[in-house]
Amino acid sequence: MAEEQGKKHFGIKDIAKLAGVSIATVDRVLNNRKDVSDSTREKVLAIIKENNYQPNLFARSLSVKNNLNVAVLIPKTSFQTGYWQLCLDGINKGKEELEPFGIHTHIFLYDQEKRATFKKAAAEVLKQNFSAVVIAPIFEKETQEFVSDCHKRKMQTVYINSDIPSKSTLGYIGPDLYSTGRLAGNLTSYLVQPHAKILVLNVAKGLENYRYLETKIEGFQEYLGQVDPTIKIDIVDIPYNEYEQIELELKASIKRYNPDLIFFTNSRVAVLGRFYTEHPRMKKPKIIGFDFLGSNVDYLASGVVDFLICQRPDKQGYFALNYLYRYFLKRESFEGYKPMPIDILTKENYLFYEN
Structure with a gap:
């Protein structure tokens, strides 16, 4: 005692x-x-370790309570996908948990299809006295300029969802994009035979801003090139969001390439599920897509989509704020990035999974 x-x-x-x-x-x-x-x-x-010493974080929080404000700059959710809503859910959870410690989180949303909205939101962030900013970098050039301004103001920065060459002070929290591509390639190697035809689909308006998709594709191509060079890979960009326009492009591309497998590179794979559901006479290839969204899971459950690779957007947002809590209050130092687990879901195991 x-x-x-x-x-x-x-x-x-x-x-x-x-x-x-x-x-x-x-x-x-x-x-x-x-x-x-x-x-x-x-x-x-x-001595600290031997005696299991824990700093008084509540006392420490009192010293920063009136001046530690954190900004979050991410895309707003859209009718095409609920991906960013999951990320926002994680951020809101972290925001609620950190309020008692004096870390106040302010959320700024922009339209991922409109550069001007990012620039406007970034300007609003710079007007205020924030200690750190969590950023989802969709627009590379604009993000680089914004981060440079943040660093001039001594504001810490951390990226989520995707990384860009202009480094943040606290690194990147998210999936290793190259590894997700290699994982998709690994799954593909079990699903197709030699000389198979693979179609890589990039579907989104403003694809020129989605540089991270290229990283996934590089990993995918390299893995399959090493495993079986006879596999033929074609890449098609469909720069639309409206289903009617996507449907026309899908018809033409699938007729032209007649793929044995489709690798859908982002979280909108539900549009491909809808396409094959509405065109039952077309031979359905194996389909690999991304993310545990309700619309995607419906097609996984029905067997239209074969695999979903999940990148935990909710955990990215939550961990980013936890990262800042540990940096400012626990005085921990960080280098590089924190890769998120890469999960694989099938029809057999999706019921036991949650974001």
Whole structure:
């Protein structure tokens, strides 16, 4: 009991005494400052670990409560897909959990088909005194300019959903896009025979902004090229959102390529499910698409879509805010990015899955 009582009140003064250093030195270690020798840092961290010391996060939050505001800049959801709504759900969950710690989250939405809306939302963010910004970078050039302005203002940045060459200060949280492509290639290799014909479909208005799709396709092509060079891969862009226009393009492309498998590169694979449902006389190939959305799952359940690769958009948004909580309050340091798990769903296991 005495031991438990001692542990309960174990604090910075006790750490300093055991390590033979000043309280200021312990504080520098806890805040990950560089002006501490490696040997001293290791000694202090060892004592912290041995005694299971936990900083008083509520006390620490009081010091930032009035000046720690976080912005989130992501696309608004659209009638074509609920992908960004899932991301927003995760952000709202994190927002609610972090409010008691003095981290206040402000959400700014833009239209992923209109650059001007991104620039307007980004300008609104820059007008305010934010400590950090979570960004979904659809428009590469505009994002690079915005991030540069953020860094000039000492605002931390973190990317979600896709990465771009202009690096954020706290890295990227999301799927390893190249690996998702390779995973799709791996699934494909089990579904088709040598000399099979594969059709890669990119379907969305403003495809020139979806650079991350190219990364997926690179991984897909490389994997299959290594496994079976006889497999023929064709890529078709359908730059529309309206189903009637997509339907016409699908008819022409499927008639031309007669694919054994279709790799649908984004979360709108439900349009392909609808197409084959409405055209039952057409030979349906194997279909691989992305994301655990209700419309996609319906076609997975009916057997029209064979596999869904899930990238957990809700967890991306939630983890991004948790990332900032750990950075600002727990004083943890981060490098690179946090890849999300890549999940595979089929007709047999989708009932046991949730975002």
